[in-house]
Amino acid sequence: xxxxxxxxxxxxxxxxxxxxxxxxxxxxxxxxxxxxxxxxxxxxxxxxxxxxxxxxxxxxxxxxxxxxxxxxxxxxx
Amino acid sequence: xxxxxxxxxxxxxxxxxxxxxxxxxxxxxxxxxxxxxxxxxxxxxxxxxxxxxxxxxxxxxxxxxxxxxxxxxxxxxxxxxxxxxxxxxxxxxxxxxxxxxxxxxxxxxxxxxxxxxxxxxxxxxxxxxxxxxxxxxxxxxxxxxxxxxxxxxxxxxxxxxxxx
Numbered sequence: 001x002x003x004x005x006x007x008x009x010x011x012x013x014x015x016x017x018x019x020x021x022x023x024x025x026x027x028x029x030x031x032x033x034x035x036x037x038x039x040x041x042x043x044x045x046x047x048x049x050x051x052x053x054x055x056x057x058x059x060x061x062x063x064x065x066x067x068x069x070x071x072x073x074x075x076x077x
Numbered sequence: 078x079x080x081x082x083x084x085x086x087x088x089x090x091x092x093x094x095x096x097x098x099x100x101x102x103x104x105x106x107x108x109x110x111x112x113x114x115x116x117x118x119x120x121x122x123x124x125x126x127x128x129x130x131x132x133x134x135x136x137x138x139x140x141x142x143x144x145x146x147x148x149x150x151x152x153x154x155x156x157x158x159x160x161x162x163x164x165x166x167x168x169x170x171x172x173x174x175x176x177x178x179x180x181x182x183x184x185x186x187x188x189x190x191x192x193x194x195x196x197x198x199x200x201x202x203x204x205x206x207x208x209x210x211x212x213x214x215x216x217x218x219x220x221x222x223x224x225x226x227x228x229x230x231x232x233x234x235x236x237x238x239x240x241x
Contacts (some may be wrong), residue, residue, distance in 0.1 A: 026149050028087040039160045041100070047188075050160060052104025054174060054186040055202075058135050059105075061177040073085040073114035076123055 048070065085124070086112060094127065096198050102174075103189060103202050108133060115133035121218065122175060125191065138189055140171030143216075147171075148190050159201040161168055161194045168195040178215070188212040 004012060012020045017037045024031040036042055043051075081087040082118035090112045101108050110128040121142065127133040137143060140147055152169040156162045161169065170193045176185040188210040 006111040027152075033182075041204065043103075043204055044207075046105060047204065050212040051189040051202070051204065051241070053184065054176065054184070055104050055135065056103050057178075057184075058174045059133055061136070065214070072118070073087070073088060073124060073126075075090045076113040076115035 080128055080131055081188060083126055084132060084134055085126070085219055087187070088112070088114065088126060094198065096125075096193055096200060097131065098191070098200050098202065100201055102135065102191075103204075117172050117175065121141075122230055123172070125172070137172040137191065138175050138218075140173050143173060143185065143187060147187065149209070150205075152192055155192050155203045156194060157192075159192065160235075161192060161197070161201060161205050163194065165188075166196065170195055176192050178213075184195075184213040185216050186212045187214045 006012065006022045008025055010022055016037075018040065019035040021033040021035075022030065023033040027075050029065070034042055078092045078128045079087055079089045090226045094112065096111045097108050097111060098111065100106065105215050108129050110125045110134050114124040115135070116123045117209060121138055123137040123138070125137050127135075140152070148171060150158075152171045153162075155171075156169045161167075172191045174189070174191065176184050176186075176234045185225070186206060187205070187216070189202050189204050189212060191200055
């Protein structure tokens, strides 16, 4: 993992036009300002993890869910 | 074309109807090519079958099943944000990933619907406001007993609205 020390007001610039600036550091945490191009998704880590877990649960539950069934399926047109 | 080794057996499909999610699904970023498989007779749960990993399929339900006000913002706005719209006339479909939850319930990921441009066959899993929607919203599903041409319908699902 890359670790970079930054002060308030300093930036990290990434490829793809992404910039992350340290906006403030308080007792409650670090406030980051992000500049990202359209089409780039930025998620809080816990939100990302919740969705990834939901996707994984869906994929693994399909085989045992009677509402899904493992009968042959045709392409949905 | 066909893909073997799926949980539905060997599935035949039209390559022209392949659906591409350039960003993959969240947590499954390498899964980018899919086909849609129809619900079983009388059912409403379709499947998004990976063409990269045959054993991987995601149960999905049409977003309309969760009410006329789902999703918010509406599909067109989501499509615009995700740059899915080629023309203003492009048709969009919204699907919600669902999972069985032991012992007998189901949960729906209303937080991150899959929006697909039906005309370009391109889509994305789009994240809505986590203060409004949950990734694990309980819902009940009633099977349609008389339908011979099952399609997801609003009246077949009672969706519990997301906790706020």
